[in-house]
Amino acid sequence: MGENKELALSTITCIIVILLCSQIIDEQIIKPRLYDGTINQLGRYSFTYDGYEYISEESDFPVIAIGTSRMREIFDGISIAENSSSGADFFNLAYGMDLPYIRMIEIDYLIDSNPALVIIEMGPSSFSKLDDSVWHYNRTIDFMSHLISMKPFLTEPDWLEYISDADADKLPLKYMEQKGHWADYGQESFESTIEYEFNNTELPYDCGRNGHVRCVPLTSSQDYDNYIRYPFQLPNVLAHVKATGTIINSNGNPYSMPLEKYYGPYLNKSIENPYHNPEGVRNINHDALDFIIEKLVSNNIEVMLVGIPYNPVLLDRLEDGKWDYYNQSMSQYSEDSRITVVDLMWEDDWPDDYFSDLAHASRNGELYFTSKITSKIDEIIV
Amino acid sequence: MRFLDFVTIDYYLFFLPAVFILTMWTTLGVRRYQISMLLIMSYLFFWLASGWHIILLMISTCLDWTAGSKIDASEDDFVRKRWLRTSLITNLGILGIFKYLDFILDSFNLISLKFTDTVELDTYGLLLPVGISFYTFQTMSYTIDIYRKKMKSYDSFLDFACYAAFFPQLVAGPIVRADHFRKEIERPLSIDSAKFRLGLTLIIYGIVKKLLIADNVAVHANSIFLEGEHLANIGLIWWGALCFGIQIYCDFSAYTDIAIGSAYLLGVKLPENFKTPYAATSPQDFWRRWHISLSTWLRDYLYIPLGGSRNGANRMIFALLMTMLLGGLWHGASWNFVLWGLVHGLLLIVHRFGKDISFIDSFFNITGRLGIVISWFITQVFVFFAWMIFRVEDKSILIPSMKTFFGYGGHFDFEEMLNCLPEIKLLTAMIVVLFILLHGTSGKLGGGKMWLTRRHPIIWGTICGVMLSLTFYLRPAETADFIYFRF
Structure with missing residues (x-):
């Protein structure tokens, strides 16, 4: 073999091996650790791209719900399918701390999964402020960086024009930065994989059929199909408070939380959280929501905006006018004939035992939501 | 920046x-x-x-x-x-x-x-x-x-x-x-493809040594010698010295490999700077393998002009000590570098005179291979002890570390050691073990880089591809500057 041919063969082999190794490390080492909650807090922060791919392969008639943990906790895709006459498959791809500004990163993959209908959760966080003084903001940037690094791009996606200049400085928008961001998970993933495999250490969270909310079963798992329709749910904190006057903290230890305190200072503090309040003016989050809606509509995908209620005690405690921007925006969307708006926020038939805390639905709430939403869905897609 | x-x-x-x-x-x-x-x-x-x-x-x-x-x-x-x-x-x-x-x-x-x-x-x-x-x-x-x-x-x-x-x-x-x-x-x-591949091999070797090995073990060495906690734990101090010794070798030899590799791509051959220094069986042997271009420079322009070894024992002691002290100071303006040079100067002197003592000579003659292993172990203990001095500028950390290194007032507590180390432990331990194995065998393979360069293109591509992939995924998030940039 000539020397130049040898050099070419060496280089080509090296590149192929790098690609193979990357694929193996991504799939066998990093992704399982992202899914099982060992790194990056919530498995669901990493599962949506695979979810869209799974949906496109497994369903001819999918309906996809997106939104925050409130949508994750209320949308039981299995129950809805049982009650619906549409024959559609219902998938729940919501995740905690979702914002339109974050979700727009996934929009092309969502469209590629070819849904008949996309149900978008609406709430105060849909219009909340994105500001670096807001406590969750770094998490938002981290989360966006994470999503970007999961699907690195060489050509600029159209959502980039909605990213603010300040954020563009912080986000990995160059290809190598995206690859680098993803590779940063390598060390921790290897370390924990060695620990689990060789030390026989148990996974930190249960990923079985009735698993922990932080864990997502792998797509190869037999639990996955159920999971993507009806994900693992949060424990019913409110019922626990009512029964025992305590809350179990993240270390598994109970601490005192009588109902008066829970609906007193605890609620008051929670209600002040900017995430649970619209900014009150049009902002980049709202722009991103419109971008998502426009993209879906222009791809002939039906869109339903659903206002999911909060615990009625919290809604009663809101200052007058605090969520006016939410109400005004919802009524504006109602005038858009291309989309369907279902606002359950202010309905008074949601008692507090339909909630597992201040914001998330309990099993009763889920079932009630199912009964209310299924017919609306059927009206659109049947 | x-x-x-x-x-x-x-x-x-x-x-x-x-x-x-x-x-x-x-x-x-x-x-x-x-x-x-x-x-x-x-x-x-x-x-x-x-x-x-x-x-x-x-x-x-x-x-x-x-x-x-x-x-x-x-x-x-x-x-x-x-x-x-x-x-x-x-x-x-x-x-x-x-x-x-x-x-x-x-x-x-x-x-x-x-x-x-x-x-x-x-x-x-x-x-x-x-x-x-x-x-x-x-x-x-x-x-x-x-x-x-x-x-x-x-x-x-x-x-x-x-x-x-x-x-x-x-x-x-x-x-x-x-x-x-x-x-x-x-x-x-001019450049031919053989030289080009050698250049590429050296660059890849350098990148792997720097990002995969040096930067990972650096996290452990830094956590021990910067935080300066539990300095009485012998296990921790030995681990810190081992990690820093590996770090400085992989960091510096990585730079040299990339330098030589880059020069190869331009048709220029630069001299080697390292020959598996941690395989050295005496202090003199170490300096024939470590930073060769500096040690020969110091020999030619400092040690020999100062009297060298042909003008009597006192002159030689003076020349050796001065050379090593100035060699230490060359590394940086800090007293720990001077002390590092002094320790190496003393080691060279002890070795120079010690090997002529008849019972030591007979001992190594009788023990054969075992004697070489003992000699290697003693040499490396002192080399890594000296690295610890090189690493630690703060004397409030250095002095207790030096005492503990030789067991003076120290104790061994494995649990405490594990608690003190950074989160990534198993991976770092594997990297250390892998380094020791590769360092030990690379001399026998005629230098790992040369061995790899001579392999079939598919084997070369496979090994380089695996090394680069592991480096990309296992490097720490923060890349440290090359240590010798400071000098």
Whole structure:
């Protein structure tokens, strides 16, 4: 073999091996650790791209719900399918701390999964402020960086024009930065994989059929199909408070939380959280929501905006006018004939035992939501 | 702030390919154009790495070129000496001001504080120009060699400027002798695919050693010697010393590998700087394997002029101690480097005289291979002890660490050790074990890099691909600067 041919063969082999190794490390080492909650807090922060791919392969008639943990906790895709006459498959791809500004990163993959209908959760966080003084903001940037690094791009996606200049400085928008961001998970993933495999250490969270909310079963798992329709749910904190006057903290230890305190200072503090309040003016989050809606509509995908209620005690405690921007925006969307708006926020038939805390639905709430939403869905897609 | 060096992606994506294309392809194989292009790109590299300090390099270049030419042209010993003195004083003056002035002032203030309770002198806070210790020694050796009539001066200023500024070795060596470099560039630079693959292998080896090994073990060494907690734990101190020893070797030899590899791509062969130093079985053996270009420089321009080994035992002790003390100080303006040099000087002296003691000689004759293993173990214990001194500048951490290293007042607590170490433990331990295995076997394979270069292309591609992938995924999020950039 000539020397130049040898050099070419060496280089080509090296590149192929790098690609193979990357694929193996991504799939066998990093992704399982992202899914099982060992790194990056919530498995669901990493599962949506695979979810869209799974949906496109497994369903001819999918309906996809997106939104925050409130949508994750209320949308039981299995129950809805049982009650619906549409024959559609219902998938729940919501995740905690979702914002339109974050979700727009996934929009092309969502469209590629070819849904008949996309149900978008609406709430105060849909219009909340994105500001670096807001406590969750770094998490938002981290989360966006994470999503970007999961699907690195060489050509600029159209959502980039909605990213603010300040954020563009912080986000990995160059290809190598995206690859680098993803590779940063390598060390921790290897370390924990060695620990689990060789030390026989148990996974930190249960990923079985009735698993922990932080864990997502792998797509190869037999639990996955159920999971993507009806994900693992949060424990019913409110019922626990009512029964025992305590809350179990993240270390598994109970601490005192009588109902008066829970609906007193605890609620008051929670209600002040900017995430649970619209900014009150049009902002980049709202722009991103419109971008998502426009993209879906222009791809002939039906869109339903659903206002999911909060615990009625919290809604009663809101200052007058605090969520006016939410109400005004919802009524504006109602005038858009291309989309369907279902606002359950202010309905008074949601008692507090339909909630597992201040914001998330309990099993009763889920079932009630199912009964209310299924017919609306059927009206659109049947 | 790092602008351009061997761990920035820009070096591999833009700078090195640009230099390769501009030097090897656009110059039509004309040597003068090639050298001019190399010089321009070397100055660009230095400017991107160190900014206005490039002026110091240019001053050194012009001065040593002039001094070399004048010394070579004159038969008058007075003139020759005057030019040599001018060159040495200017070079050492620049080095002294930028590297040691603040250290001298600080030391003076320390003494002053002790006796008068006042600080007398303000320090200047001068930034150390990148690579100043390396290119100063390199250009100094040029004038000294001409003065000693060991070589003729360069005919072309362009060639000499290229020698002084050649970017692969400019910042952290190896310290190349002028005669060696001249031979490398006397014909038009050319590259064949065998050399190209060797160059690539060296670069890949360097990247892996730096990012996968050095930077990972550095996290452990730093957590032990920067935080300075639980310094009485023998396990922790030994682990810290081991990690730092591996870090400094992999960090520095990585730089050298990348430098030599980059030079290969441009058709220039630079000398080796390391030969599996942790396989050394004596202190003398260690210095034949560690930073070879510096140790031979110190031998030729310091140890021998100071008396060397042929003028009696006392003279030799003096020459050895002075050489190692100054060698230590060359690394940086700090007393721990001086102490490191002293420890190595003492080790060399003990070894020099110890090996002549009859019962020690008989012991190693009788024990054969076991004796070699014992000798290797003792050597490496002291080498790693010395690395600990090299690493720790803070004496409140260094002194207890030194005591604990030899078990004085120390204890061993594995649980405590694990609790003190950073989160990534198993992976680092695996990297350490892998390094020890590879370091031990690479000598037998005739140098891992050479072994790999000779493999079939598919094997070469597979091994390099796996190494690069692991490096990409297992490097720490933060890449540390090369340690020898500071020197």
